[in-house]
Amino acid sequence: MIGDMNSTIELAERGAARIEWIRSRMPLLARARDELAVSRPFEGHRIGMSLHLEPKTAVLLETLVAGGAEVVGTGNHGSTQDDVVAFLVRGGMTLFGRRDDTLEEHLAHVGQVLDSRPDMLLDNGGDLAAGVVARGTADEIVGGTEETTSGGDRLRGELAGAVSFPMIVINDSLLKAIGENKHAVGQSVVESFMRITNLMVPGRRFVVFGYGWCGRGVAHYLRALGGKVAVVEVDELKAFEAALDGFRVSEAEGVAAWGDVFITATGHPGVVTLETIGLMHDGAVLANCGHFPWEIDVEGLRAASTSRREIVDAVERIDLPDGRHVILLAGGRMFNLAGTEPKGNSLESMDLGFLLQTLSLERVATGAATLTPGAQPVPDDIDRTIARRMLGELRADS
Amino acid sequence: MIGDMNSTIELAERGAARIEWIRSRMPLLARARDELAVSRPFEGHRIGMSLHLEPKTAVLLETLVAGGAEVVGTGNHGSTQDDVVAFLVRGGMTLFGRRDDTLEEHLAHVGQVLDSRPDMLLDNGGDLAAGVVARGTADEIVGGTEETTSGGDRLRGELAGAVSFPMIVINDSLLKAIGENKHAVGQSVVESFMRITNLMVPGRRFVVFGYGWCGRGVAHYLRALGGKVAVVEVDELKAFEAALDGFRVSEAEGVAAWGDVFITATGHPGVVTLETIGLMHDGAVLANCGHFPWEIDVEGLRAASTSRREIVDAVERIDLPDGRHVILLAGGRMFNLAGTEPKGNSLESMDLGFLLQTLSLERVATGAATLTPGAQPVPDDIDRTIARRMLGELRADS
Amino acid sequence: MIGDMNSTIELAERGAARIEWIRSRMPLLARARDELAVSRPFEGHRIGMSLHLEPKTAVLLETLVAGGAEVVGTGNHGSTQDDVVAFLVRGGMTLFGRRDDTLEEHLAHVGQVLDSRPDMLLDNGGDLAAGVVARGTADEIVGGTEETTSGGDRLRGELAGAVSFPMIVINDSLLKAIGENKHAVGQSVVESFMRITNLMVPGRRFVVFGYGWCGRGVAHYLRALGGKVAVVEVDELKAFEAALDGFRVSEAEGVAAWGDVFITATGHPGVVTLETIGLMHDGAVLANCGHFPWEIDVEGLRAASTSRREIVDAVERIDLPDGRHVILLAGGRMFNLAGTEPKGNSLESMDLGFLLQTLSLERVATGAATLTPGAQPVPDDIDRTIARRMLGELRADS
Amino acid sequence: MIGDMNSTIELAERGAARIEWIRSRMPLLARARDELAVSRPFEGHRIGMSLHLEPKTAVLLETLVAGGAEVVGTGNHGSTQDDVVAFLVRGGMTLFGRRDDTLEEHLAHVGQVLDSRPDMLLDNGGDLAAGVVARGTADEIVGGTEETTSGGDRLRGELAGAVSFPMIVINDSLLKAIGENKHAVGQSVVESFMRITNLMVPGRRFVVFGYGWCGRGVAHYLRALGGKVAVVEVDELKAFEAALDGFRVSEAEGVAAWGDVFITATGHPGVVTLETIGLMHDGAVLANCGHFPWEIDVEGLRAASTSRREIVDAVERIDLPDGRHVILLAGGRMFNLAGTEPKGNSLESMDLGFLLQTLSLERVATGAATLTPGAQPVPDDIDRTIARRMLGELRADS
Ligand SMILES: NC(=O)C1=CN([C@@H]2O[C@H](COP(=O)(O)OP(=O)(O)OC[C@H]3O[C@@H](n4cnc5c(N)ncnc54)[C@H](O)[C@@H]3O)[C@@H](O)[C@H]2O)C=CC1
Ligand SMILES: NC(=O)C1=CN([C@@H]2O[C@H](COP(=O)(O)OP(=O)(O)OC[C@H]3O[C@@H](n4cnc5c(N)ncnc54)[C@H](O)[C@@H]3O)[C@@H](O)[C@H]2O)C=CC1
Structure with missing residues (x-):
């Protein structure tokens, strides 16, 4: 077992090293850490958490611990970074899961988190939240946060009524839409394409599908870099906005033969x-940055192909019966998280998103009475506090 | 009186000439005119109207008349263009008012419009609407439209409850915010400054006050033309948006000495x-594009001045006791409607806004039952119809 | 004659008023005026000049006079502004010509300028220069400046050898190409179009012909304002530059049906x-900003038309036999100098161009020996001095 | 030795795989390969070459071989990619050198290339060229190409006269300045920073040093992505250009405390x-994209530091005695070639640069008589041919 221990120590060291640069560039969380270390709002609370376990998340968790929290958690299935876990566990957190977990193992870990009887949820x-409702232990929960829009939909849908405690939905914040979906994804997509x-x-010639927050960002940043950009959007109001923003706006068929790179964000x-795809020219490139890998009909495309193979990391060549080929990036999954050493969203945009998490959890801990049961947006004063702090960190006034 | 008649004919001719170019570049209204001439939704309706009487409005009124409406109306105080009125009156409309009317005369004209017992309001x-309520004739009204946000506020405020008929508030449409407030005002402001x-x-170096729809447009278009732009915004969420859009964002004091031109849009x-103003450098330029002439403290400025005079049209030099001077454009009124031959918003943006008017009035005439009493937004399907038509007219897909 | 005198006084007053704002915004010339008033380099020199006589030129001439020059001059044919002349004559200059001069009268004025035996030329x-050569009085001339590229071509062509004195060609300066042709014309063209x-x-959808200095500016500023811009350029190196700058680049036929507005700058x-034109869609707009009114085949177009008439100032509707019409701006002449109250290039860009004139004339007066006979570029040190001063006036460092 | 053979085969396979994607996206070279395979201009010529040996170069060399050339070459010291060499050697080229060569070994390889008695030089x-002159074998050389400006300077300086054969200097081409220095480096720098x-x-807040071709590109692309950019430039004409392009332009001291990231390109x-550096704020980032690692005083900085260490790949933290630290990217070497998996310039820009090489070498082989001895620019017709082909490959007209 000594070997194991050594390798864990090594793993934790590696995690520590990777987190250092990131932590040093998340000043909003740094300040929160200092403040919470004094006010200790999470003293006596056990936060059950389930979030992508990578270096940026580590800085969030350190912040919660600094505020007195006991953290018991697990990651998303398949994306857990073992060195980060090793580092955090060494620091005293209880975290379940490894990169290679099967789905059953992952679900078991979610159960283990709930077994620990957390009184707050991240x-x-x-x-x-669904697990708590299923176990009938909702009354043990003070409240919590939900990161995603689809989680929010679930709270407002199937779980509506059953969730007797406040859940603040982080992704509904306008701050996040602007700071992350528009600007950070826009930046990340052009960086990843290059x-x-x-x-x-x-x-x-780029064709961007969707002119929502992400699509707007992607279209703007591609054009800013000198790309010629057409937008495909089914909502006519957003299509109108894109047209006045100076983009060519068309149905997919109208630009399929024109385009060279097709990016979905719907x-x-x-x-x-x-x-x-049948209308595209030979060598067209297909990529998706929407959450689910379903925006491009990858299955159909592969089924129709005569041959296919990965030429370089995340670049797949798919040959079609008519002699043309297309290039598919990252197998149709979010391509800004793919390839060698993907960086994901910028550090500052994650700092922003995680401060939303931190201050929302603090509100749950200290002011649950000011909140309503079930899903709700980030309290306005928190959004404004963070906007002000971010303006300060950016030194926006100079 | 023959002289008068001659001069009226001449006036009407002049109006006709000025309207021709404008009418030829408002294709959305042209199409509506053709359609309404067949469906005649306003047959039997008398529309009482009060709107800035200039050539673009004339094209709207022609459209309503083509749809069967009888139009009885008056303009805004002080902005009525006599040649346009002469032209429209010759065509059969009943319009009251002249450019030189006193305020009493103007108010009398509003009364005259109501005296005609219209059953619809523009x-x-x-x-x-207030006049109708005051006269107790609300039950004679089928419904109508309200152009402005402040009119909408009044309908939802002091007139709430009293207005028993539907009033569609045009300015609340997102289409209008994007097409007019952001892009058309942005364009018009840079054009007028030049x-x-x-x-x-x-x-x-420009400082833009306000990062709402207009401010966003103004800031973006100035930067697009190579200007260095700082934004002053009291709402921290919008300030945050401006900062991520790459603008310097500051309190007024932080950029007063830096800026060279100061434009208010709040x-x-x-x-x-x-x-x-006391912090600005010698020769700084002040201009406002907000609706009311109150954003710059013009009174205070003039009171504090040692001398002042208009150097060229709409350009006033104001000397200050400390030896500095500032330049005030258009006396602090909307400077994009000032100077020699101001053009105002682009023809296409007005075409859009007036189609919103036309289709909303059509909905009132043909589907009042689908509407609720009092102020309400433009029905979603109308917004979408117009967005689609505008995309077509722009040939956005090419 | 009292009436005449009165009207001259009135004219001069009007000229004075129009010049005031302009003079106050030409700080480079203001500083030169102060400096030359001390050094008096033009003392004893008579400068014969021929330049567009409008308010900005007046500020240049005042500057030369402050430096001790006696000015004897005339304007361009057809563009002389009588009030400006009246003002300058009142101030002691000898100027010939009026707006309504016939071509003969204009040529006579050029002769009168030469009759005065100037020893320097503007x-x-x-x-x-050609007149001096024809008269055989070249040896009376110390040297001078030539404003235009085509004048420079003439000096290097038909007049080569015959011009025994130095002539500095202002328009060859890179400073001017950037400050005037690219940025000032770009700004002026978008302003004038609006x-x-x-x-x-x-x-x-705009099509810009030519991607030289002017065309680059026009294309960039139109796109900056949200226009969709295609470029037509016969020089493949410039076409390549345009393509990498993100523009669609095509032969005229490829974009004739696509475009909506066509602007020549070649x-x-x-x-x-x-x-x-035969390929364009109904209602296409044609405009030229090149120096000569020959870039669009206006004669052919008018000859082919079934009817034509000016709808509004500088906007001509030309109907074609096939039922389509096109709109021609300013009759194919430089449309950024047309319409009601054209402003022309920005004050600062003219300040720059006229300081090039002033310092080049100063160099001729004080250092003719450092120059060579015939056409030559602006001395490098003058370009650099002016660049530094302009950076200072712009407060570029803040 | 079987192990060695196996590992060489493996190495060559890896090289082949890495080259495939790149070759498939260099259409200009692909077309040249087809054409040269027919015309065989290099038949009977041995090209001695010295160029960075990486996958893009491989596609150039394949093209020369297709044209009949025998290639004997070596790479730059320290940058040779062994798998690429293995692949090319397997294909029949004679290449010397490995990544780990000492400087002596590298210089010996240059000698080996010359020992092979090439009659053309790349x-x-x-x-x-210097080696040939030193050996007195210049008369054996038909001519060649020189990639860099500094090589060109050497040919025009110390080697002037001694080089009796034509050498076409590739980097002097305007095409390359625009396509590579401005756009490709601009793109590469923003990508690498992210x-x-x-x-x-x-x-x-970025400060860019230098507003030459690279600096222009870097400044424009950073601003396009929403960065606030100041430019430091010692040449006042370029500083003036930057100011009119809308950048803040300052001496270094004026923006040292303002800036956050400092990028040199001079x-x-x-x-x-x-x-x-002493004026910068805590945590400022320093990076260089100029050819030599001397633009930032790295030695002085490190000497002055209290401690320093690489936090993540290519990111070095340098602590200063006063408590501040700075971040140095890539140790001050070209940071767009640093970090994990740097990509370097875009494939299309290299395709362009290598077609310049190919067609220039073809001209040397087939038309040396049309060239002059010594350094000279790329013949104008070649530039134009390539511009046209690139416009075609870009499908610039759509
Ligand atoms: N790659 C990344 O790092 C990130 C990805 N995302 C994901 O990106 C996706 C888009 O997010 P948002 O822009 O915020 O959503 P959004 O809801 O603001 O925008 C989506 C847009 O797509 C349009 N659309 C729907 N179907 C379409 C179709 N068939 N063709 C064209 N347009 C269509 C919609 O009308 C809407 O305007 C989501 O899946 C989100 O989870 C979000 C953040 C980060
Ligand atoms: N409107 C104004 O206020 C001003 C007008 N100008 C005028 O603008 C014109 C252009 O000036 P610059 O851009 O400085 O000249 P330039 O010589 O830099 O550019 C002209 C470009 O047009 C291209 N060209 C020539 N024939 C063409 C054709 N048939 N189709 C497409 N492209 C063609 C040339 O290859 C060249 O790139 C000149 O006539 C100049 O006098 C200059 C300054 C002010």
């Missing part, structure tokens, strides 16, 4: 169909 | 104070 | 042909 | 001094 997709493909952006399935 | 600022001052934009009084 | 198009037509820029004749 | 920095640091670009030593 949820992601509604799994913890990093993965090494192709030239200026003068290239959150909806089946957006790029086999039919549309 | 209102502006709530004056007609037209009035003949100053260079690239490299110049809708609030007293935004540029004497104190802030 | 030339425009090479007319004065001012003359009142059409919306964002989302509109300096070459016959760029927009009847054939290309 | 040079880089002038080493081969990839290496994971920091947010919008709203961040080609000159000692641009960021210890003095300037």
Whole structure:
């Protein structure tokens, strides 16, 4: 077992090293850590959490612990970074899960988190809240936060009524839509396109599907870098906005033969169909940045192909019966999290999102009475506090 | 009286000539005119109207008449264009008012409109609706439209309950916010700054007050033309948005000495104070594009001045006791409607806004039962119809 | 004659008023005026000049007089502004010409300028230099400046050898290309398009002919305002530059049906042909900003038309036999100098150009020996001095 | 030795795999390969070459071989990629050198290339040309190309006269300045900044040193992504250009405390001094993209530091005695070639640069008589041919 111990120590060291740079560039959490270390709002609370376990999340968890929290948690299935877990466990947190967990193992870990009887939840997709409801232990919960819009939908849908405690939905914050979905995803998508493909952006023809928060960001940043950008959007009001923003706005068929790179950002399935792909020119590039890997009909495409293979990391060449080929990035999954050493959203945008988490959890701990049961947006004063702090950190006034 | 008749004919001819170009570039209204000439939804309706009487409005009124309406109306105080009125009256409308009317005369005209017992209202600022309520003739009214947000506020405030008929508030439409407040005002403000001052934009330092729809447009278009732009905004969420959009964001004092041109777009009084002006450099330029002439403290400024005079059209030099001077555009009134031959918002943006009017009035005439009493937004399907038509007219897909 | 005198006084007053704002915003010339009033480099020199006589030129001439010069001059044919002349004559200059002069009268005025036996020239198009050569009085001339590239070509062509004195060609300066041709014309063209037509820029489809200094500016500023811009350019290196700058780059036929507004900036004749116009959609707008009114085939177009008439100032509707019509701005002449109250290039860009004139004339007066006979570029140290001063006036460092 | 053979095969396979994607996205070279395979201009020629040996170069070399060339070459010291070499050697080229060569070994390889008695040169920095001159074998050389400006300077300086054969200097081409220095480096620098640091670009304050081709690109792309950008430039004409392009333009001291990230692109030593660093705020980031690692005073900085260490790949934290620290990227070497998996310039920009090489070498082989001895620019018709082909490949007209 000594070998194991050594390798755990090594793992934890590696985690520590990777977190250092990141922590040093998350000043909003740093300040919160200092403040919470004095006020200790989470003293006596056990926070059950379920969130992507990577270095940025580690800085959030350190902040909660500094505020007195006991953290018991697990990651998302398949994305847990073992060195980060090793580092955090060494620091005293109770975390379940490894990168290679099977789905059953993962679900067992969610159960273990609930077994620990947390009285606060840091949820992601509604799994913890649903578990609490299923176990009938909702009255043990002071409240919590939910990271995603789809978790929020679940709280307002199937779990409505059953969730007797306040759950603040982080992703509904306008701050997050602007800071993360528009600007951070926009930046991350152009960075990833360049990093993965090494192709030239200026003068290239891009088609962006969706002109919501993410699509707006992607379309703007691609054009800013000299790309020619067309937008496909089913909502005519957003299509109108895109047109006045100076973009070509068309149905997919109208730009399929024109476009060179096709990027989906709609959150909806089946957006790029086999039919549309049939109109594209030889060598067209397909990529998705929406949450689910369903926006491009990858299955249909692969089924229709005569051969396919990964040429370089995250770049798959798919040959079609008519002699054309298309290039699929990251197998249709979020391509800004793919390829060698993906960075994901910028540190500052995550700092912002995690301060939303931190101050919302603090509100739950210290002012649950000011909240209502069930899903609700981030309290306005928290949004404003964070906006002000972020303006300060950016030194926006100079 | 023959002289008078001649001059009226001449006036009407002049009006006709000025309207021709404008009408030819309002394709949304042209199409509506054709359609309404067939469906005749306003047959038997008398529309009492109060709206800025200038060439673009004329095209709206022609459209309503083509749809069968009888139009009885008056303009805004002080902005009525006599040639346009002469032209429209010759065409059969009943319009009261001249450019030089006193305020009493103007109010009398509003009364005259109501005297005609209209059954529909095309209102502006709530004056007609308030008059109807005051006269107790609300039950004669099928419904109508209100152009402005402040009129909408009045309908929802002092007139709430008393207004038993539906009033669709045009300015609340997102289409209008984007098409007019952001893009058309943005365009118009940069055009007017260049037209009035003949100053260079690239490299110049602008401070924009307000980052609402108009402020966003103004800030973006100035920067697009190479200006260096700082934003002053009291709402921290919008300030945050401006910062991520790449603008310097500061309190007024932080950029008063830096800025060279100061443009207000807040809708609030007293935004540029004497104190802030006291920090500006010699020759700073002050301009407002908000609705009311109260955003810059013009009275205070003039009172504090040692001398002042209009150097060229809409450009006033105001000398201050400490030897500095500032330049005030258009006396602090909306400077994009000032100077020699101001053009106002682009034809297409007005075409859009007036189609919102037309289709909303059509809905009132044909589907009042689908509406609720009092102020309400433009029905969603109308917004979407117009967005689609505008995309078509723009040939956005090419 | 008292009436005449009165009207001259009135005219001079009007000129004075129009010049005041302009003079107050030409700080480079203001500083030069102060410096030259001390050094008096033009003491004893008579400068024969021929330059567009409008308010900005007046500030240049005042500066030369402050430096001790005696000015004897005339304007361009057809563009002389009588009030400006009246003002300058009152101040002691000898100026010939009025707005309504016939071509003969104008040529006679050029002769009168030469009759005065100037020893320095401020030339425009090479007319004065050619006159001096023709009269055989070249040895009386110390040297001078030539404003235009075509004047420079003449000096290097037909007049080569015959011009025994140094002539500094102002328009060859890189400073001028950037400050005037690119940025000032770009700004002026978008301003004029909006001012003359009142059409919306964002989302509109523009085709720019030529991607030289002017074309680059026009294309960039139109796109900056949200326009969709294609470039037509015969030089493949510049076409390549335009493509990497993100523009669509095509032959005229490829974008004739796509475009909505066509703007020429090539300096070459016959760029927009009847054939290309034949491909345009109904209502296309044609405009030129090149120096000569020959870039659009206006004659051919008018000859082919079934009817035509000016709808509003500088906006001509030309109906074609096939039922389509096109809109021609300013009759194909530089449309940024057309319409009601054109402003021309920004004050600061003219300040820059005229300081080039002033310091070049100073160099001729004080250091002719350092110059060579005939056409030559602005001495490098003058370009650099002016660049530094302009950076200072712009407060570029803040 | 079987192990060795196996590992070489494996190495060559890896090289082949890495080259496939790249080759598939270099269409200009693909077309040249097809054409040269027919015309065989290099038949009977041995090209001695010295160029960075990485996958993109491999595609160039394949093209020369397709044209009949025998290639004998070596790489730059320290940057040779062994798998690429293995792949090319397997294909029949004679290449010397490995990544780990000492400087002596590298210089010996240059000698080996010359020992092979090439009759054409593909040079880089002038080493081969200088070697030929030193050996007195210049008369064996038909001619060649020189990749770099500094090699060109050497040919025009110390080697002037001695080089009796034509050497076409690739880097002097305007095409390359625009396509590579401005756009490709601009793109690569923003990509690398994001990839290496994971920091947010919008709203961040950048100071760019130099406004030459690279600096222009860097400044424009950073601003396009929402960065606030100041420019430091010693040449006042370029400083003026930057100011009119809307950048803040300042001396280093004026923006040292303001800036957050400092990027050098001047080609000159000692641009960021210890003095300037002394004014920066805690945590400022320093990076260089100029060719030599001398623009930031790294030695002085490290000498002055209390401690320093690499936190993550290419990110070095340097602590200063006064308690502040700075972050140095890539040790002051070109940071767009640093970090994990740097991509370097975009494939299309390299395709362009290598077609310049190919067609220039073809001209040397087939038309040396049309060239002059010594350094000279790329023949104009080649530039134009390539511009046209690139426009075609970009499908710039759509
Ligand atoms: N890659 C990343 O790092 C991130 C990804 N996301 C994901 O990106 C996706 C988009 O998010 P938001 O922009 O915030 O959502 P949104 O709801 O604001 O925008 C989506 C837009 O797509 C449009 N749309 C729907 N179906 C379409 C179709 N068939 N064709 C064209 N347009 C269509 C909708 O009308 C809407 O305007 C979501 O899946 C979200 O989870 C969000 C944040 C980070
Ligand atoms: N409107 C104004 O206020 C001003 C007008 N100008 C005028 O603008 C014109 C252009 O000036 P610059 O841009 O400085 O000249 P330039 O020589 O830099 O650019 C002209 C460009 O047009 C291209 N060209 C020539 N024939 C063409 C054709 N048939 N189709 C497409 N492109 C073609 C050339 O290749 C060249 O790139 C000149 O006539 C100049 O006098 C200059 C300054 C002010």
